[in-house]
Structures are given as structure tokens and as C-alpha cells.
Amino acid sequence: MKVAQSQPLLKNLPANKMPELRAIVNDLITHVTGTPAVEIMNSTPPGFVIPKEHLISVCHQLHQHSGTYFDMLSNVTGVDHGPETGTMEVLYHLYSIPFHASIVLKVILPREGGEIESLVPIWKSANWLEREVFDMFGIRFINHPDLRRILMPADWIGFPLRKDYHHEETYRGIKIDY
Amino acid sequence: MRPTQYTYKRDNLIQSEPNKFRAEELKSEEMIINLGPQHPSTHGVLRLEVLSDGEIIREVVPHLGYLHRCFEKHAESLPYNQIIPFVDRMDYVAAMNSEHAFAMGVERMLGIADQIPKRVEYIRVLVAEMNRIASHLIAVGTYGLDLGAFTPFFWIMRDREHILRLLEWVSGARMLYNYIWIGGLFYDLPVGFEERCREFIKYFAPKVGELEKLLVNNKIFIDRTAKVGVLPLNLAINSGITGPMLRASGLRFDLRRVDGYSVYPELEFEVPIGEGKMGAVGDCWDRTWVRVREIYESLSIMTQCLDKLEGEHKRTREFDPQAVVPKKIRPKAQELYVRAENPKGELGFYFRADGKSDIPFRCKARACSFVNLSVLPELSKGVLIADLIAILGSIDIVLGEVDR
Numbered sequence: 001m002k003v004a005q006s007q008p009l010l011k012n013l014p015a016n017k018m019p020e021l022r023a024i025v026n027d028l029i030t031h032v033t034g035t036p037a038v039e040i041m042n043s044t045p046p047g048f049v050i051p052k053e054h055l056i057s058v059c060h061q062l063h064q065h066s067g068t069y070f071d072m073l074s075n076v077t078g079v080d081h082g083p084e085t086g087t088m089e090v091l092y093h094l095y096s097i098p099f100h101a102s103i104v105l106k107v108i109l110p111r112e113g114g115e116i117e118s119l120v121p122i123w124k125s126a127n128w129l130e131r132e133v134f135d136m137f138g139i140r141f142i143n144h145p146d147l148r149r150i151l152m153p154a155d156w157i158g159f160p161l162r163k164d165y166h167h168e169e170t171y172r173g174i175k176i177d178y
Numbered sequence: 179m180r181p182t183q184y185t186y187k188r189d190n191l192i193q194s195e196p197n198k199f200r201a202e203e204l205k206s207e208e209m210i211i212n213l214g215p216q217h218p219s220t221h222g223v224l225r226l227e228v229l230s231d232g233e234i235i236r237e238v239v240p241h242l243g244y245l246h247r248c249f250e251k252h253a254e255s256l257p258y259n260q261i262i263p264f265v266d267r268m269d270y271v272a273a274m275n276s277e278h279a280f281a282m283g284v285e286r287m288l289g290i291a292d293q294i295p296k297r298v299e300y301i302r303v304l305v306a307e308m309n310r311i312a313s314h315l316i317a318v319g320t321y322g323l324d325l326g327a328f329t330p331f332f333w334i335m336r337d338r339e340h341i342l343r344l345l346e347w348v349s350g351a352r353m354l355y356n357y358i359w360i361g362g363l364f365y366d367l368p369v370g371f372e373e374r375c376r377e378f379i380k381y382f383a384p385k386v387g388e389l390e391k392l393l394v395n396n397k398i399f400i401d402r403t404a405k406v407g408v409l410p411l412n413l414a415i416n417s418g419i420t421g422p423m424l425r426a427s428g429l430r431f432d433l434r435r436v437d438g439y440s441v442y443p444e445l446e447f448e449v450p451i452g453e454g455k456m457g458a459v460g461d462c463w464d465r466t467w468v469r470v471r472e473i474y475e476s477l478s479i480m481t482q483c484l485d486k487l488e489g490e491h492k493r494t495r496e497f498d499p500q501a502v503v504p505k506k507i508r509p510k511a512q513e514l515y516v517r518a519e520n521p522k523g524e525l526g527f528y529f530r531a532d533g534k535s536d537i538p539f540r541c542k543a544r545a546c547s548f549v550n551l552s553v554l555p556e557l558s559k560g561v562l563i564a565d566l567i568a569i570l571g572s573i574d575i576v577l578g579e580v581d582r
Contacts, residue, residue: 152243
């Protein structure tokens, strides 16, 4: 019993619409934020830096706009630049299934007390991915439905993926040997 | 050996992963049931906190992290080539596929992705597809075990053993291979491997049919899985679901086809999708059925790879699988997100290189099992407890990848 039908999508790769899409996204971000869009250097797939107060409206536009339609949030991650720089990043990897195009959105936050609007109202996949970022970097997501630690124990001290993280000597009175 | 591991203190028994629901706040008739972390149907160390009203589930809260091994933290202190063994240990039933994705990402960063010899690429695809079959066998077989079908589990273990032995012959290890290197392979295929592989395909193709007859088309199995845990397509896309789960919900989306990485554009294969043959599109039965269809497609890809490896890209005395392997892996300052189709979905790696060192500044693994599992609370609202096991099994998680 072999799968009989073979869809046109199967045989012809969907054309990568990235060049046109890039222009649309650029205009869209400029329009929403009111300032020229800043592109990330040396990034694959291409990406833009978004001011944190505009993130949710930009994402809403990217999700709804008929020319972009980024319907999948593949990945959310953080990057810590260390205590000297004093900044952290949150990166969102979006993918548009109908246009076969990926894009990265980057938000730069201060290292201490970093807060950002949660994207759960737009993409449900943001739920656990944002929890992981909170768990590892201590970035708080405003309006997140269930912001708890996800991989580390609930009583863990510190945020392990920060560059200046030092592990504790003991955990609940148990000495940790390395 | 030390006499005591730690001194007992009363505090040690405080839960480090407290329940979300508290017994005092429950309504009447509601109760909290704890499933796992040591439970055979959770496929590893997953703990599910179930708030139920009799047999009906109100809420499921998964508690993860029992197998967290700090992959990302380790990766920040290791050179790229030494991360590969850690990548193996993420999805330990499909290590070749993860290695392939990782190696591909670093090769793209170094700019050597187009210099990889064709023979190397075909070997990579061959071993990755073998491992995909092994992973799907585990998925289908253990799913049967969850639902009470005992025999198929032994059958798939018997057939998977052939794959593991072939891969052991190739790489020296049964499950955690470190075979695909950045820029090449650990070693060429052993002499005589192609013939043995063909023998395996000849032996195995009818066995999948047997598995299908015994398990997938079994009346009891259909009764347990059809119209259970229906995942609508819009919810699947919105929740970031990928892999067989997304395809079972009706979208013909396979990164091997869509991205066309490695030599997949040169290979002929179908992408099966769920058609709702037993009731609803995107139910547990569809997910299992899609996996069984993919086993057939992987067998066809294997045959095509073997044809190429015995024909156009034949073994030669001069062939060196490590010819392009870089002496020093130091990518330019950049950030890159690479993704590939693993048996369980889209495995992505995000790399940040600072251009000054051989170790990544940040290496994030976007694990498919992790994201796929996140839809479980939505899928299992209002179902019976027995169906929760059916839904969880059909998601096909590997806790090594969920927790990393």
C-alpha cells in the first residue's frame, strides 16, 4: 500500500520569498516602531533588532499581515553578553509556512531586571520556550500565563546560562562534588 | 565508595518541584494524581500532575527537568567538534540525525557546506535514515506497549537490533555514534556494508507489513486510538508542532523536502500525511500511521542511497572521508540558526560565534520533543485517564531531548 497521490508542493519546492519578504518586514517594522529598522549583522536567517516596547505590536503585525504571515514561532532563546557589557538578548526565530521564509527578531534588554512582553497571546509555542529563557537567564515575561522554572528545580538559586553564573557549593545540605 | 552519600536532614525531603495545584484549593470530587517520574508509560523521567474529576481529566501539568544535563552550558565550554557526543545524548534513539543537523550548522558557519564530497553526504543520509527507522520503530512499538499490545514490542526490538548492529559496524557504538564529523565522517563505510544493508532491507520490508497488520490495523488498537487526542492543524502550527505530529494533522510539511538540505533534493520520496482514515485527521491513530508510512519511505531512501554508493559515488582507494575536516574550527563572528528534520520533528541549533575562539559563545538546541510535548496540556483536557496515556505515547517524546 503505497501513498498514491503526490501533491504539487512535493515536487516543486516552494520558492523562497525571502528577498521580497525582507523588504515587507523592513517596511512593517519601520511603520510600527516609527524609526528605521535595524538589521542584525551576519545573521542567518536575516533578522532585525526591535525596541522592546514595540515587540508585541510588531509580532502581531508579522503574524497577521497577508504579505508575511509568520505562523510559526520555532524558537525563543536568550544570549547573555556578560557583566562587562551589561546587556542580554532575547531572540525569536519565526517561520512562515506559506512563504517558506524565516526571520529572526532580536530584543536587547538590560542584564538586571530585564522584562519583556510575552508572546503567548500570539503563538502558543512561546509558552514553554519563554519559560526556559526565564529559567536560564532570569528574564521576566510580562503577562505570561504560567511563568515558573521549567528545567531546573523550583528552588534553584541563580540563572545557569548567565556568563557570570557560579554553581552553589551545596544543594539542600548535600555537597556537590565536581 | 563513600560510606554515606549525604547526611539526612529533614529539609532534604522538601519537594524541589512542587505541584501547581494544592489539595486545599480543589473543588469537591477533584483529585490530584501524580504520574511518574518513574512510570513506564511516560517514556522516561517525565512527571505528570493530573487534576482529575473521577476518570475525566481537568488539567495536566508536566514537570520536566529530571534528566537535565546542561547541554547548553557544556556547549559553551567545548570546541565544536567535541560537542557532537553531547548532541548524541540528546535524542539518544536517533543520534545520527542530530549529529547530521549539528555538523550541517557548523559547516555552514565555516562556509565549507558546499565542499563536502557527495559520497560523504550519501553516507550521512543513509545512516540518518537507518536511525530514523530505528526511532520510528521504538515510537510505534512502545506505543503498542502503552496500550497493552505486548508482542509488537518484541518484534520491533528484534528488527531494530539489526539496525543497531549495522550502525555499530559502521561507527563502533550501538546508540551514541559520534560518526558524523564536522566536514566529513569518522570513517568510510566498512567493506561489505552495502550488501548487508540490502539484505536488511529485503528482510525488513515485509516485517513492517506484519507490524502494520498486527498493531496498526488491529481492532483493539484502532478503538483505543481513533478519534482520541485530535490535534487540529491550526493549533498544531500555532503551538510550533513539527514532524510526524504536524503531518498527521494534515500539513505536508517535511524539512527534508521544504529546505532540501544535504542530498535530499536528489532523492525520491513521498511525504505521508494523516488522512483521518479511522475517524478524525490528527488523531493518535493518524500519528502512528504516518510513522509507519515514513518507515517505508526511509527504506526507499536507503535503497536509493545504496544505489548511488555502489554506482556513481563508489568506494575508491583514494577516498578520504576526512579530507574536508577542518584542522581548526573557528567560524567568523556570526549567528546562525540551522534546522533539520529529525524523526520527531524540527531539530534546530542556534549558534553564536564571536570569531575569536574555537568554542561557541552560545549554542542553543531547539528540541522537537520539548516543543511537541508542550501541546499535551491542551490535547488532554476533558479526556479519560486511559486516553492520556494514549495521547502521550502518540506524541513520541524522548526525555533526553526534552530535558537536554
